[in-house]
Amino acid sequence: MTMRMGNYLRVIVLCLTGLNFIILYKPVSIPEMLPVMKNFKSNITMYSLKQNMEFEQGSKCSCLEPTIRSLDMNTRHRQKREYMEWERQENKMAEPMTLCPAMSPIRYLGSGITVEPLSSVRVVGIEVDSVLKASKHLRITLTSRNSLGHIYVEPFTMTDLLHIEGNNSGQISMQTENIDQINSALSHLIYTGQQHHIRQRDYIDVSMHNFHIVINIVIQRSHVPRLYDPGPYNNISGKVTIVSKTFERYECVKRLISSVRTFYPNIKIIIADDSCKKQKLDGNNVKHFLMPFLEGYNAGKNLLVSQVRTKYFLWVDDDYVFTSDTILERFVEKLESPTAELDLVAGLILHKGVVTETITKDAWSHVEYAKGKDSGCIMKRTTTIKTLKEFPNCKLKDMVTNFFMAKTEAVRKVGFDLTFERFAHREFFVDALGYLRIAQCDDVIILHRREADHRYSVYRHMKHDTISIDKYAKRILFKNNLQCFQSWEKIFLLSKNNNE
The missing domain is CATH 3.90.550.60 (Spore Coat Polysaccharide Biosynthesis Protein SpsA; Chain A)
Structure with a gap:
């Protein structure tokens, strides 16, 4: 246990805002690092994490009366084709899912968790390594750094071995002697936004022993597609x-x-x-x-x-x-x-x-x-x-x-x-x-x-209108926060010479 914990101190993990850089310093004389990695479940995939993340966001689409019904079949096909292109462009700018492996005792999803304002999302992918099984008094604290949301452990089959403080608040703590209880609670973790923002970022700071990780939460109002119908002939x-x-x-x-x-x-x-x-x-x-x-x-x-x-x-x-x-x-x-x-x-x-x-x-x-x-x-x-x-x-x-x-x-x-x-x-x-x-x-x-x-x-042409030329040049400097720009029009030189 002591030897393995020492190995963790030789690892620097940068897993923030969608960037996943892992810098390893592993002396060849200490081979215990790799077995630690094998203790994690191997069947976790990005797809399964994404599916499990949805909470109150994937509700069935239904409209109250009076309802405007769907398009005819041919138009619907064109709409689907245009939407697929729109979605592809939208996904390029979406928060990337970044799974940070357990180079510390905690595996977690560093980024990729997005929630609608005032809605809830499951905080998936977080798990404590079984290397800490022998540890006594395991305590983990999760805090909403920007106080934009509450953290909640939804009900599950718990025992008296797990003690939770501050459930459904900006900071919760869990303490137990059983690592399986900690991981069960973490698999039922929910984040609920408390403020309405079109786009804002919160961070869940997770502390355990001397380890600290950060989980990015993006509060993002969904964009409604804006499609153009090319018409039935697509010409x-x-x-x-x-x-x-x-x-x-x-x-x-x-x-x-x-x-x-x-x-x-x-x-x-x-x-x-x-x-x-x-x-x-x-x-x-x-x-x-x-x-x-x-x-x-x-x-x-x-x-x-x-x-x-x-x-x-x-x-x-x-x-x-x-x-x-x-x-x-x-x-x-x-x-x-x-x-x-x-x-x-x-x-x-x-x-x-x-x-x-x-x-x-x-x-x-x-x-x-x-x-x-x-x-x-x-x-x-x-x-x-x-x-x-x-x-x-x-x-x-x-x-x-x-x-x-x-x-x-x-x-x-x-x-x-x-x-x-x-x-x-x-x-x-x-x-x-x-x-x-x-x-x-x-x-x-x-x-x-x-x-x-x-x-x-x-x-x-503005060859003799030095006042307007000067106004144009100053507008470019101010608007684009420039201290200078190389003249791309000869008339700007008239302004420069005039000022001199």
Whole structure:
């Protein structure tokens, strides 16, 4: 007993918040460590732990009258297919189940226990090693560190050998001379949340002799699925909406709509327009939203994305033209890949006979964000371009051009900063860092036919508007908690020079 307990002191176990790192220091002269591990039950699986964990959370789904009944069979099949994809994405962010083996005398589930607010869950997977059988006066204490829940041992066949103090409170203690009684009580352990939080974390601190472990409890309100019905035919028109912001360029946007209709006669098109003198935009399945004059570029983007009712949307500038190489199905294929896990896919632009990945000479493709002591900095990063193994013609990037298809819900979560009224592009991709997985592919191409319009240029370009430029630069610094950022627009240099 003494020898084995000594072995435990040579082990460091880090099993917190879903991370399971075990650092062993085992002198070769002490072979007793492995037999201790064999004393545990070998038939415990993650699946059985998950099944046993459910308590008041897996109740039968039934609705009181008046009840809206289920969908027809065909729609139900589409719903199931969309839900499976939604659930797969949701599970990627779920609390991982981490079983921490008995490198101390206690085996436990370090993470993976999730409970609805004000509901109960079984604290499964915790067990004391039989190496302590010979020990007298076994005492184990469990405490809700953040006082967010109560710990309760539900009734089971107990004997006078087990004494429980503080049952159904923030701290309970159990004492016995029989290790089987301790483990029986631990197998009936329940945690009940006492406060309503959308997402919060509590910790159960477990102490026994000189050993201490921590069990993570996530109090999480379940997310209700938000699915998009692709329609009975599962075609491109039921999955994608084309959106574009226009300003003082009606000839361009009319040409864009006409080119879309050549290749996609039924796909929905939404136009946001903050021109001064409005003109009517006609066309099959075209929505034309009229905005106040000079309302702003990002205001138009937010409006457009808010009106999308399909799973994906395609962003195009109003001076783009569809060609036979603008094959939207290829974008959809990549966004629906279960292994590529992309949120946004850009294509290439044909401009003046040259196909490019961007319309600017000094392109920002990858961004480096460095955290300082109190603030950070953003700069252009030169890195080896990574290609997707699923699609070798696609490169992973942080910033892409204004020709892309994206998942509607993913972009809505990032949004577009309304401060940027007259130009806005890279600011969105800075906000999207860490939220969107982005790629650029070479198999979808669109034509860029830039038109010289004096009225448009007067409002669009900001060469002499140093006040607005300075406002934009300060907004980026403040919002993103930056002490500096490398200029990605030449106009920012005007602000810098002006300040100097």
